[in-house]
Every structure is written in C-alpha cells, then in structure tokens.
Amino acid sequence: MAVDESGIGNAEDKVNKIKNKTLGTLYDMRNAKTCGMIEENKALGIRKFAKPIGVIANVVPCTNPESTICCLALSTLKTRNAQIVSPHPRTQKTSYETVQHVRKALEKIGAPVDLVQCIKQTSHAKTSELMANCDYAVATGGAALVKVVYAAGKPAQTVGAGNVVSIVDETADLPTAAHKIRLSKVANNSASCSSENAVALYESIYDDMIEALKAEGGYLCDTEEREKLRQYMWPDGVHLNREIVARPATWIAQNVGLTVPDDTRFLMVVGEKVGPEDRFSGEKISPVLTVWKWTDFDEMLDRLEQILKFSGEGHSASIHTENDERRVKLALRANVGRIVCNMPHAHANSGGWTTGLPTTDTLGCGSWAGNIFSGNVNWENFLNYTLLSIPKEEYIPEVGDLCGEYLAKWGRD
Amino acid sequence: MEDTIQEMYARARKAFREVEYWPQEKVDEMVQAVAWELMRDDYGSR
Numbered sequence: 044m045a046v047d048e049s050g051i052g053n054a055e056d057k058v059n060k061i062k063n064k065t066l067g068t069l070y071d072m073r074n075a076k077t078c079g080m081i082e083e084n085k086a087l088g089i090r091k092f093a094k095p096i097g098v099i100a101n102v103v104p105c106t107n108p109e110s111t112i113c114c115l116a117l118s119t120l121k122t123r124n125a126q127i128v129s130p131h132p133r134t135q136k137t138s139y140e141t142v143q144h145v146r147k148a149l150e151k152i153g154a155p156v157d158l159v160q161c162i163k164q165t166s167h168a169k170t171s172e173l174m175a176n177c178d179y180a181v182a183t184g185g186a187a188l189v190k191v192v193y194a195a196g197k198p199a200q201t202v203g204a205g206n207v208v209s210i211v212d213e214t215a216d217l218p219t220a221a222h223k224i225r226l227s228k229v230a231n232n233s234a235s236c237s238s239e240n241a242v243a244l245y246e247s248i249y250d251d252m253i254e255a256l257k258a259e260g261g262y263l264c265d266t267e268e269r270e271k272l273r274q275y276m277w278p279d280g281v282h283l284n285r286e287i288v289a290r291p292a293t294w295i296a297q298n299v300g301l302t303v304p305d306d307t308r309f310l311m312v313v314g315e316k317v318g319p320e321d322r323f324s325g326e327k328i329s330p331v332l333t334v335w336k337w338t339d340f341d342e343m344l345d346r347l348e349q350i351l352k353f354s355g356e357g358h359s360a361s362i363h364t365e366n367d368e369r370r371v372k373l374a375l376r377a378n379v380g381r382i383v384c385n386m387p388h389a390h391a392n393s394g395g396w397t398t399g400l401p402t403t404d405t406l407g408c409g410s411w412a413g414n415i416f417s418g419n420v421n422w423e424n425f426l427n428y429t430l431l432s433i434p435k436e437e438y439i440p441e442v443g444d445l446c447g448e449y450l451a452k453w454g455r456d
Numbered sequence: 457m458e459d460t461i462q463e464m465y466a467r468a469r470k471a472f473r474e475v476e477y478w479p480q481e482k483v484d485e486m487v488q489a490v491a492w493e494l495m496r497d498d499y500g501s502r
Contacts, residue, residue: 062495069491078480095476098468113494121487123475125468141494148493154486155471163459172461 049105049133051289056231057109065113067394067402072422077122088435094427095123097178102170102192104183106234106289106328108134109141111183111404114421116145116159122425127177128161129170139163171195181420183405189413200420202405203412205236206326206355207388208335208347210243210362211252212369215385220363221255224332227387229260229308233330234289237359237389237406240326241314241333241350243343249336253311260308261332262292268301269312269323272331275299277322292330317349325354340369344376351378357408357417361388380408380417393419 046054082091099119103111112128119126130138142161149156162169174180174195181200182192189201211220228239244252253263264272275298276284287295292310296303303310309330317324323333337343347360360377362370362384370384381400383391394402401419409417416424443450475483 065491065494069487072487076480078478078483095472097472098465116494117487117491120490121483123472123478123483125472127464127468144493145490148490149486151493152486152489154489155474157467157471158475160464160468162461162464169459169461173465176461176465 048137049108051106051134052231052234053289053291060107060231061110061113064110064394064402064404065117067396068114068117068421071394071402072117072121075121075422077422077426086435088433090431092429092431093122094429096425096427098125098127099425100129100173100177100180100182100197101126102129102174102180102182102184102188103131103134103138105131105133106236107183107404108137112138112141112145114402114404115181116142118420118422119425120158121422124179124425125158126160127173128159129173130161130165132165135163135165174199179425181405181424186413193413198415200405200407200416200424201412201414202236202420203357203408203414204326204355205238205358205406206240206350206353207237207359207361207392208241208243208350209239209388210337210343210347210360210364210369210373211248212245212340212362212364212366213248214365215248215363217248217252217255218258220385221252221259221261223363223385223387224256225259225261225308227389228332229292229330230387230389232289232291233309233328235389235393236326236328237392239332239361239388240355241324241335243335243337243347246336246338253334256311256332260292260306261311262296262301262303262307262309263311263313263334264301268299271299271301272310272312273322276327276329276331280322281319283322283326283328288328290329295329295331317346318353324350340372344373347377355379357411357414358406359383359388359392361386361392378409378411380406381419 077093080090081093101115128142139161145159146156179198180192182188183202192199192201292307309332311332311334312323314333314335315321356378360379360382362373374382381392391398394400401421403419403421405420407414407416407418407420
C-alpha cells in the first residue's frame with residue numbers, strides 16, 4: 044500500500060519487514076518486566092518501580108510508514124503508554140491504516156483503543172502542536188526533524204542520517220560478502236538509512252570484489268556515466284533529488300539515460316573525494332553504491348572518520364573480515380552506535396535473527412547526531428523509574444582507600 | 457477519528473489513565489494481541 048501511495052520501496056520487502064520487525068520486537072520484550080516493582084537490591088535497601096511516561100508523540104517517516112509504528116506501538120504498549128502517530132504527508136494513509144489494525148486488536152481484548160491514535164490529515168502545524176503538547180516524543184527522521192523536535196521542548200528520542208561504509212579486507216570470503224552486501228543494499232530499494240552507501244575494498248582484493256559485486260547485479264559506471272548520474276542525483280549540486288529515493292536501479296538508469304543490463308540491481312561509482320565536493324561520499328537513500336579502495340587499514344579509518352563527519356556520524360558501520368583485531372580497531376575508532384561484522388548490514392544493525400542487537404526501526408545516533416541516545420530505541424526508552432530507598436547499614440569510605448593507586452604512585456603531598 | 461490535537465491528546469490521556477496501573481499479565485496480553493494482528497497473513501499484502 045505504501046509503495047502505491049509514495050512510490051517508495053518494494054512491496055514484498057515491506058511485508059517481510061513488517062513481520063520481521065514485529066516478531067523481533069515481540070521476542071526482545073518477551074520476558075521484560077515493565078510494571079510495578081522490577082528490581083530489588085536488599086543489601087542497598089533499594090527497590091525499583093517501572094512507571095509509564097504518559098502520551099508519546101511518534102513522528103513516522105515516509106520511508107518506513109508501517110514498520111516504525113509496529114515496533115513503537117508494541118514498545119509503548121508494553122510500557123503502558125499512549126501514543127499519537129504523526130505520519131509523513133506522503134504516506135499518511137498507510138500509517139493511518141496500520142494504526143487501525145492496532146486499534147482493532149486493542150478493541151478485541153477490551154483495552155482502550157485510544158492508546159494508539161493517528162493524525163488523519165497531517166500538517167507541519169499539527170506535528171508541532173502535537174510535540175509541544177505530548178509528554179515525550181520519538182521522531183524517526185533527518186537532521187531538520189531533530190531540530191523541530193527539540194525546539195518543541197519535550198524530552199525526545201531522535202535519529203540521524205545513515206551513511207554506512209562496508210569495509211572488506213583480504214580475509215573475507217568475497218562472493219559471500221558480495222552477496223550479503225547486495226541483500227542489504229537492494230532491500231526495499233535502499234529506502235532504509237541502514238543500507239550500505241559505500242564499500243571500501245582492500246587493494247589486493249579490489250578487482251575480485253568488483254567482479255563479485257557485478258555477479259550480484261552491480262553495474263560499475265564509467266567516468267562519463269558517473270557524471271550523468273551525479274547531475275541527475277544532485278541537480279543543484281547540493282540537494283538529493285527526492286525522485287530517486289528508493290527507486291529500483293533500472294528505473295534510475297533509465298531516467299539518467301544509462302544503458303544497463305536488465306538484471307542490474309544496484310549502480311556502483313568510484314569514490315573520488317570525501318565531503319561536499321563529491322556528493323557520492325554521503326547519504327544516497329537509493330541503490331547507488333560508492334566504491335573506495337584502501338591500502339592501509341589505519342588510513343582507511345582516518346578516511347572513514349572524514350566520511351562520517353561529512354555524513355552519517357553516529358549511525359552505523361560495517362566490516363567483512365575474519366580479523367578480529369580489525370573489528371575491534373574499527374569499534375574503537377568509528378563514532379557510530381553499532382558496527383555490524385560479516386552480516387547484511389540493513390538486516391542486522393536494527394535487529395535480526397543472526398545478531399544480538401535489539402530490534403528497532405529507530406536508530407539513536409548519540410550526541411554525534413544531536414540525539415540523546417546512541418542505541419537501538421526499544422521499550423526500555425519509554426519508562427520512568429521510582430527508586431524506593433530504606434536505610435541500609437551505614438558505611439563511610441576512607442578517601443585514602445579510594446585514591447589508593449594515585450597515592451601510591453604520586454604521594455600524599 | 458477527529459484529528460484536533462487537543463482532543464486527540466485528551467483521549468490519549470484518558471486511555472493512558474485507564475492502563476497506568478495495569479499488571480504485567482494484562483499488559484503482556486495486550487502486546488501479544490497487537491503483535492498477532494500486525495503479523496496476520498492478510499495484513500500488509502493488500
């Protein structure tokens with residue numbers, strides 16, 4: 044339905060995503076205690092009580108108008124909150140319809156249906172009014188939305204732009220890595236901010252990996268084709284042409300005037316520079332993959348830092364390697380909320396059946412992206428807690444004990 | 457459904473007050489009911 048309404052994405056992928064995300068969210072919260080006393084520490088005399096927040100505004104994007112509601116409806120209901128959905132104008136019918144399903148289920152068991160509502164005729168004014176009046180907001184959308192949400196003055200969960208680079212080194216199984224990258228890259232025509240925006244290939248496997256990506260439906264643009272594509276994607280040199288968001292690669296090729304094989308699933312361009320002078324180094328939200336080559340891993344990490352500073356800081360990164368030292372090095376260096384190893388990135392960073400990452404459609408990107416949280420937004424984000432404290436046995440520590448290592452090394456003076 | 461924000465908020469608040477002190481069992485039943493409805497085969501494919 045959303046595909047008909049917005050032209051974004053792919054219907055089969057969307058149906059699978061709704062089921063997987065709903066099931067994953069349900070699975071993650073299956074044993075969670077969210078009501079009444081949830082923890083007790085007898086030694087400290089502390090008992091912890093979970094409390095709901097109240098009415099939560101949920102600002103939903105056009106790139107994911109159903110699944111975002113599924114995940115967040117389960118999360119806010121699990122925590123005994125009410126939710127009002129503010130849909131994107133391009134997909135408001137779809138979001139409204141999804142909410143009707145939630146309400147139908149609530150009605151069936153005699154729960155209050157108004158725990159989940161959806162604005163029917165949305166507008167910027169209504170969204171702003173909602174955010175100013177709610178008790179808490181969660182907004183899945185870009186940097187502009189983050190500013191609007193925080194301007195409303197309520198506590199809020201927000202997200203950042205994704206610009207996932209997938210590093211591939213000489214220890215990776217190339218056909219397997221290429222297949223996983225393709226699965227993630229073409230899922231829902233790259234509507235997700237979690238699909239790879241680039242691959243960074245070690246020089247010794249560069250040619251073989253390009254061939255492996257071609258075998259998966261990748262088409263490598265030559266310099267002239269790259270320039271045509273660039274002009275189509277960024278007509279003014281700055282802003283991404285919204286028409287190309289989540290369209291199939293063949294649709295884009297046809298509109299650009301490129302002759303590509305019918306079975307082309309994604310277009311590849313060679314990355315030239317990092318930053319605004321080469322827009323291909325940033326977020327593309329389309330089946331277009333930028334290809335980087337590296338010779339030294341530390342240099343690649345420096346380059347990744349620059350890429351993320353330009354676009355996607357706080358979001359996610361990916362690596363295909365058998366070398367765990369490189370995985371750890373990447374985790375220490377890259378300012379992102381999660382790093383996915385040897386998996387199809389978009390099917391793992393927001394939860395999946397081969398990863399322990401929590402299921403979500405709302406990826407906090409930390410202070411790097413102006414967010415308060417760098418994790419996968421889930422039911423835990425929608426609770427307040429009351430700590431009940433009774434006296435414990437008095438204990439006053441000696442400062443000398445707590446500063447022991449310092450004093451032993453530097454002395455008391 | 458009316459979509460005046462003030463009215464929607466008032467209805468949401470009323471619904472919230474009803475479940476504010478619900479026990480875990482009732483909450484979990486509600487979550488399962490909604491999840492089941494969202495994962496039914498006929499949803500999303502229309």
